[in-house]
Amino acid sequence: MMFLTSILLPMLLSAQSCLATRATVTNPFAAPCFRAENRSNSAGLPSCSEVQSNYTDRFFRLTSAGSYMNTQWETCQANGSQCLLDWADPSNLLAFETPRICEQGSVPLLTAEIENAQDVATALKRAKLLRMPVVVKNTGHDYKGRSSAPGSFSLWTHKLSDMSHHANFVPEGCDATVSAITIGAGVLTGDLLKFADTNNLTIVGGNDPTVGAAGGWLQGGGHSFISNTYGLGVDRVVQYRVVTADGQYLTASACRHQDLFWALRGGGGGTFGVVMEATVLADPKVPVQVALVSFNANDTTTRALWELVLENQLTWSASGWGGLVNQHQALYVNPILNSSAANASMHPLAEFASNLKDAVVKSVFIELPSYLSFFNTFITPSPAPVGENVALASRLIPASLLDSPDSRSDLLDALLASAANVSDIRIFSTTPFSFNSSSELTSVTPAWRTSVFHVVLDRVWNFNATKSDISDQYEALTASVGSLRDITPPASYQNEGDIHEPDHELAFWGDNYARLLSVKAKYDPDNLFDCWQCVGFKSDAPRFSCYI
Ligand SMILES: Cc1cc2nc3c(=O)[nH]c(=O)nc-3n(C[C@H](O)[C@H](O)[C@H](O)COP(=O)(O)OP(=O)(O)OC[C@H]3O[C@@H](n4cnc5c(N)ncnc54)[C@H](O)[C@@H]3O)c2cc1C
Known part of the structure; x- marks a missing residue:
């Protein structure tokens, strides 16, 4: 269905005006860059150059009803209907010049901006009347496409900011x-x-x-x-x-x-x-302790870092450290230790950094006045990319795998094998491992409570990937997480999981x-x-x- 030129949309709009609704047509984020005849209405849209210069800017994307952070969810992957730019070079004409046209893909047809509970009730009635599927959209960060759908009526909650x-x-x-x-x-x-x-x-x-x-x-x-x-x-x-x-x-x-x-x-x-x-x-x-080591990595140093992490993580988690490790960095924060206890407990990481000598890019062991201060200094400046097509898979890694040298060695091999075939791997020690709570109080998989890591793998592709290229990406991702699946119980984080997770009910909710x-x-x-x-x-x- 061509963007805004279908027979369906004028019908919907006339039905909408009868209902005096506040729902409006949803424009795909990159629509301003496509030929004007593909657009019925450009009022209120940013210019193409604004879209291009902000294509991977998360804050700019938040302002658009038709934007999704992981852009394949703006598209219809099954039939190629899309309105995307080249994220690596948003000025690349091949993405948006003729013969390319802007198509609606999975961007909802209509969006109602929600301001109160009555708006929701009204929007739900209207969607039913129009026989349109309902989606709820907040920021559009979802990795699994759960806040967009072809031909849908979107309830956008971004105005609820009290x-x-x-x-x-x-x-x-x-x-x-x-x-x-x-x-x-x-x-x-x-x-x-x-x-x-x-x-x-x-x-x-x-x-x-x-x-x-x-x-x-x-x-x-x-x-x-x-x-x-x-x-x-x-x-x-x-x-x-x-x-x-x-x-x-x-x-x-x-x-x-x-x-x-x-x-x-x-x-x-x-x-x-x-x-x-x-x-x-x-x-x-409370003040927080921070440990960061980043370095110019090679296979040997990445392996050495991961070995060190697997050896120490149970002790680190028990003493309050949580963080993120990848091939070239370990970043941890601790809200319960004082500075001298933190330095003592992170001594193995500091020693690792000093052994790296010239390969070290940053080695920082400091106290900051608050979690916000840590967040602003270390998280906000280097977030996960957005504005790309990206597929994720996740695995929750039980603490028991860190108990013995043999199981640690199996885990290390599995992590290295998984990492070999993906764009990125992130080993989060962000499970509630040391948090005292009964698993019956929440409905997430109870495996979160006994896991020490949440491992995330991803693969990315660009605007010009064919349907078969994209299928290959998903298949390769599912295969990459296989080495971790083989040695762990069936448990994964639903928000960062594989869209083809086998037996997903068990994996996400146990x-x-x-x-x-x-x-x-x-x-x-x-x-x-x-x-x-x-x-x-x-x-x-x-x-x-x-x-x-
Ligand atoms: C760059 C990036 C970083 C991330 N970092 C983290 C992280 O550190 N930790 C983590 O746990 N996850 C993280 N995630 C994953 C995140 O948890 C999911 O993407 C989550 O779904 C985002 O929710 P949202 O409401 O912001 O997004 P949306 O895409 O708007 O919504 C996601 C889902 O929630 C539903 N929804 C949204 N609002 C409502 C509502 N008011 N009522 C009912 N349903 C609603 C939508 O229908 C959809 O199913 C990250 C994702 C990205 C892209």
Whole structure:
């Protein structure tokens, strides 16, 4: 279907005007660069040169209803319908000059900007009337395409940006008070961390300033550099307010609609309703210790770093360190040790750095005044790329694999084998390993609690990949994670998992899946909210026709 020129769209618009709706046509992000006759309406769009110069800018992308951070989810991979630029060179004419045209792909046809619960109820009714699949979009960061769908009606939550701190918050129906922050569904991680810091608080947030703090991150798990000590995002929620498929506005807490509360704490975004706000625990602000070693890597030094990490991680996790290791860097943060204890515990890493001699790029062991300070100094300047086509796969690595030299050696071999065939590998020690919580309280796979690493692999491709090239990328990714699958239990992080994860219900939710399915049937019996590999997912629905 050519961008905005189909017969369908004028019909939808006329139906929409009868309904006096606030939904508008969704323009693909790169539309301004394509020939004008492919566009029926360019009012309010940025210029092509603005799109080109900001093509991989996460903040700029946030402003567009038709933008998705991982751009294959703007396209229909099954039939090649797309409106993309060349991310490596956005001025490359081959991406957007004739004969290329801008096509809608999986970008929703219509978008309603949500400002309150009534807007959600109205939008859901309209989508039903128009027989359009519903998607909920917040920041568009999803790695699995769960916030876009061909021909869909999008509920965009980005305007829900309120935040408030409550020194004595009482979750509805409960008695005990907690220190907590209430955030609108559209609040960004970076803004939440700043707000918390200003109020002398520490808050758990994802490792990117533009990931939503209360959308898919907070319903799918939500790992952070400080999750080892403070828990996953879902561990910290004390209340959600949510509009369910029948338009009711419910409060879910440990004392109200407990089944829905449990399901939202890990069952996944876009599945049980539209979350309008969430209230999350806030701890006092504390100084943090930081350890960073980056270096010009070769096979030998990468192997040496990973060996060192596998030998020390159980001790490091037990003493509060969480972080990220890749082929050429180890970055850790610790919110519980003082400076001298931190230096003693990170001595093996410091020694590794000094042995690298001239290959060292940075070796930093410092104390910073707060988690925000760490985040601004070490996370924000080097985030995961966006504006590219990228596929991810993940594996949760049980702590038991670090117990013996033999199992560590098997894990090292598996990591090296996986890394050999991907664009990037990230070994996160961001599981809630040292966080004291019972796994029954949340619906993420219980494997998070016994895992010490969450390993993420990815592969990227550009605008001109054919359907068969893209299939090859997904297949190669699934194969790459195979060496880790062979030595680990079936457990993976749903938000960063393989879209072809075998037995995905077991991998993402473990024993929780059957109960999640019954909560889904209770609150959304008609499967109004459906997304790829989500609870109750029906893979043959037309909304999934673009997956390959
Ligand atoms: C660059 C980058 C960095 C990342 N870093 C981390 C990280 O450090 N830790 C981590 O755990 N994950 C991380 N992720 C993965 C992240 O958890 C997922 O992409 C997550 O789905 C993003 O949620 P969102 O609401 O921001 O995005 P969206 O794409 O807008 O939404 C994602 C899913 O949530 C649903 N959803 C969104 N808002 C609502 C709502 N209000 N109510 C109901 N459903 C909703 C959508 O329908 C969709 O299914 C990262 C992703 C990227 C691209």
